[in-house]
Amino acid sequence: MLKGNKMRILVIGSGGREHALVWKLKQSKMLDKIFCAPGNAGIALDADCIDIAATDLKGLLDFAIKEKIDFTIVGPEVPLVQGIVDLFEANGKRIFGPNQKAAELEGSKAFAKRFMEKYEIPTADFTIFTDFNKARQFVNNHQGPMVVKADGLAAGKGAIVCPDKEKAVSALEQIMGQKVFGEAGNKVVIEECMTGEEISIFSLTDGEHLVHMLPSQDHKRISNDDKGPNTGGMGAYTPTPQIEPRLFQNIIDTIVEPTVKGMALEGRPYRGLLYTGIMLTPQGPKVLEYNCRFGDPETQAVLMLAESDLLEAMVATVEGRLGEIRWTNSNKAAVCVVIASGGYPGKYEKDRPIIGLDYTFEPGTYVFHAGTKNVGGVFKTNGGRVLNVVSVDETIKSAIDKVYRGVRKITFDCATYRTDIAKKALNY
Ligand code: AMP
Ligand code: GLY
Numbered sequence: 001m002l003k004g005n006k007m008r009i010l011v012i013g014s015g016g017r018e019h020a021l022v023w024k025l026k027q028s029k030m031l032d033k034i035f036c037a038p039g040n041a042g043i044a045l046d047a048d049c050i051d052i053a054a055t056d057l058k059g060l061l062d063f064a065i066k067e068k069i070d071f072t073i074v075g076p077e078v079p080l081v082q083g084i085v086d087l088f089e090a091n092g093k094r095i096f097g098p099n100q101k102a103a104e105l106e107g108s109k110a111f112a113k114r115f116m117e118k119y120e121i122p123t124a125d126f127t128i129f130t131d132f133n134k135a136r137q138f139v140n141n142h143q144g145p146m147v148v149k150a151d152g153l154a155a156g157k158g159a160i161v162c163p164d165k166e167k168a169v170s171a172l173e174q175i176m177g178q179k180v181f182g183e184a185g186n187k188v189v190i191e192e193c194m195t196g197e198e199i200s201i202f203s204l205t206d207g208e209h210l211v212h213m214l215p216s217q218d219h220k221r222i223s224n225d226d227k228g229p230n231t232g233g234m235g236a237y238t239p240t241p242q243i244e245p246r247l248f249q250n251i252i253d254t255i256v257e258p259t260v261k262g263m264a265l266e267g268r269p270y271r272g273l274l275y276t277g278i279m280l281t282p283q284g285p286k287v288l289e290y291n292c293r294f295g296d297p298e299t300q301a302v303l304m305l306a307e308s309d310l311l312e313a314m315v316a317t318v319e320g321r322l323g324e325i326r327w328t329n330s331n332k333a334a335v336c337v338v339i340a341s342g343g344y345p346g347k348y349e350k351d352r353p354i355i356g357l358d359y360t361f362e363p364g365t366y367v368f369h370a371g372t373k374n375v376g377g378v379f380k381t382n383g384g385r386v387l388n389v390v391s392v393d394e395t396i397k398s399a400i401d402k403v404y405r406g407v408r409k410i411t412f413d414c415a416t417y418r419t420d421i422a423k424k425a426l427n428y
Contacts, residue, residue: 006032009311010064011047012054012084013075014040016338016388017296019368021075021310022047024303028311037063041379042369042387057084064093071096071315080272080292081107081153096314097272098292102263105270106292109158109189110151116287119262121255123287125192132176135188139168145193150175152184156232157345159289161193196280197242197424198288200298201251203276204313205260207269209322211313212256214239214305214329215248216298217424222345224420231345232385235421236298237335237396238305241428242280251278251285259290271317297336300368300388304334335399335422336390337407341371342414344384349414352381356410364392365406381412396425 007030011018019042022034026046037060039049052059054076064072072088074080074097083100097103104111116123124147129135139146148171150158158181162168168190175185198220202213216238222228243251256276263270275291303310307328316322341348350371357367357379368390371383387410391403400422407417 005070006030007070007311007315008032008068009034010060010067010069010072011036011039011075012060012072012079014038014043014054015075015296016368016370016385017294017299018075019043019046019370020300020303020388020390021073021294023366023368024306024310025073028309030309030311030315035063035067035069040369040382041372041374042367044374054079055082057082057087060084061087061091061093064088065091070094071311071318073097073314075293077103077106077153077291077293085272094315094318096318098270101268102270102272103292104268105259105263105274105290107153108151109149109289110187112290113189115262115266119258121258121262121287122284124194127190128187129190130187132172135172135176135190136169138190139165139172142168147191147193148172148175149189149191150181150184151187151189152181154181154184157181157230158184159230194279194281194286194288196282199240199243199278199280199285200236200295201256201276201278202294202298202302203256203260203274204317204322204325204327205270205272205274206317206320206322207260207264207271208320210252210257210260211322211325211327212252213302213327215243216240216295216302217242217422218295218298219418219421222340222418224418229345231340233295233297233338234340234418235335235337236295236301237333237399237422237425238298238301239333241396241425247285251276255285255287297338297385297388300336300390301334304366304390304392305329305332330392332392332394333396333399334390334392335396335403336388337403337417337421338370338385339387339389339407339410339415339417340385341381341383342416344416348384350380350382351375352413354379354381354386354410354412359409361406361409362391362402365402366390367406367410386412386415396422
């Protein structure tokens with residue numbers, strides 16, 4: 001119906017992921033005008049930002065109706081799990097993302113684990129508990145490392161990797177006792193601890209057809225050599241030389257396709273972007289987690305290499321026509337480095353003026369904003385992860401060199417970043 005028409009688009013979210021999505025969507029031949037809610041200071045250079053929170057579902061719907069938005073794209077998981085897709089569709093508004101029942105793949109780890117068990121999708125062994133004492137007893141009878149996970153959404157912080165049972169009991173106390181993640185901790189999943197490199201796979205699916213983007217790798221820990229606490233992600237790169245074509249096909253055949261088929265069989269057809277987090281274990285690839293949306297910061301790298309029209313593919317996804325889309329990527333490499341506020345992921349300062357954003361970066365280097373604000377024309381820090389610098393080049397090695405030349409042009413008080421992003425890829 002919308003084919004051939006220029007569209008008014010609304011992107012929901014405010015991070016580096018949404019800035020990269022806006023950047024890519026603006027290249028679409030189908031785009032008329034683009035809005036972002038709430039956006040950030042960098043997104044405001046590329047889209048009309050409107051001050052509506054990503055979780056204000058009613059406010060977003062009212063805006064979409066008033067502004068005659070043709071197509072809405074949801075960045076973060078919270079509104080998806082809250083049912084924004086169901087709300088928009090019930091009001092005749094087109095929206096990209098899984099509905100509430102399908103988003104449960106990310107919204108409940110217990111649901112995702114039982115689903116994988118039922119459809120024989122490889123993942124870590126697990127047990128689910130709703131009773132603290134039973135969970136503690138289980139942990140006390142267990143040797144070696146374990147992973148304790150809050151069932152519900154916890155802003156990416158709900159998985160605690162525990163080297164021994166003492167740490168696991170303390171994780172249970174935090175999650176189930178002190179409720180540090182709130183209601184998300186009413187139930188826990190205790191998992192076998194796996195080892196291996198992590199890979200993120202993004203697939204568009206209309207519930208039947210699939211289109212895969214290039215595999216990427218996130219860097220979750222705050223410090224070099226994967227030391228220190230987990231963060232939202234400190235950098236990413238694509239493609240991943242760890243995954244040769246045969247292994248990629250094996251992951252699609254044994255994990256991603258069975259997931260989409262299984263969700264259809266469950267009466268929860270999945271439509272949108274499926275993010276499958278994989279660990280390459282000595283026993284083969286296994287699922288770490290599903291996310292019901294694009295990853296951050298992987299998107300900032302992955303979309304740089306995507307040649308196809310993302311908006312066209314997203315509309316085809318929503319219309320069940322994804323089989324018509326041929327997705328192509330450039331054969332270059334992309335590396336994204338996150339510049340964060342000192343102290344993150346713990347306490348950090350805000351309102352630090354950012355220097356260097358007016359620099360003319362090399363061709364193939366882009367700066368996507370995350371936690372920034374514009375105060376009277378001055379960009380200031382406004383979050384833990386502040387900026388993403390991304391470079392595209394012929395090889396991972398040359399993209400690494402290029403991205404750090406860009407990173408070094410930007411500074412603010414207490415800025416911090418990892419200096420080893422994508423180095424693992426050079427071992428292959
Ligand atoms: P999740 O939120 O489930 O993706 O977990 C966050 C991070 O915790 C993952 O990216 C891994 O680094 C780590 N993790 C989660 N589950 C496991 C597991 N079963 N074994 C080892 N590490 C894990
Ligand atoms: N990069 C991890 C995530 O988006 O959940």
